Amino acid sequence: MLVQPQKWRVNLFARQLFEGAVIAYPTEGVWGLGCLPGLEEPVTRILRLKRRSWKKGLILVASRIEQILPYSDELTAEELAVLKIEWPGSVTYLLPRSKNVPDLIAGDSDRVAVRVSKHAVVKAICDELGGPMVSTSANPTGKIPAGSKLRLKQYFPSGIDAIFPGELGTLKGASEIRDLRTGEVIRAAAL
Known part of the structure; x- marks a missing residue:
């Protein structure tokens, strides 16, 4: 059973994120690494920790659909309707990228990956931040995502500023990624 996080802890982690922290936190299926998307240093640090090319991009997670709208170019009424049906949920969508999205987040794509969790x-955390945060699975490139706090600490004995306590959701792995415009499944959900 997932327990609501304590308000004081959420406030503390949000403050750390505003100060440039890289945090680890539980998500729907795996441990995630996160930071504020507009701060280049922590985003770069996450890419270094994962040994991931900036060209691949990262995901933004939010608590409400309104938080991700500034990061996407105009969506049609039909596209918004799809998102409102799917979210909140565990599906990550590729949306048309707006000029507000740094290259370190979108990579070399004209799309940005977003999820309302x-x-x-x-x-x-996103409610407290008033906007989205970066989300990427907690694993070095080529390794399976951390499904436990023990694996998280084995992968990253240093480099993470704080770990938010909590339990993973019921997903058995990383989230599914779909292109909103084409419907193509980029990464299937773990079953």
Whole structure:
């Protein structure tokens, strides 16, 4: 059973994020690494920790659909309707990228990956931030995502400023990624 995160802890982590922290936190299926998307240093640090090329891009997670709209170019009424049906949930969508999205977030794509999460920890942090945060699975490139706090600490004995306590959701792995415009499944959900 997922427990609502304590308000004081959410406030503390939000403050750390505003100060440039890289945090680890539970998501729907795996541990995630996060920071504020507009701060270049922590985004670069996450890419270094994962040994990931900036060209691949990162995901933004939010607590409400309104938080991700500034990061996407105009969406049609039909596209917004799809998102409102799917979210909050565990599906990440590729949306047309707006000029507000740094290259370190979108990579070399004209799309940006976003998800409105239903996970209590992610929702609470993004509510406190008043916007989205970076989300990427907690694993070095080529390794399976951390499904436990022990694996998280084995992968990253240093480099993470704080770990938000909590439980993973019911997903058995990383979230599914779909292109909103084409419907193409880029990464299937773990079953």
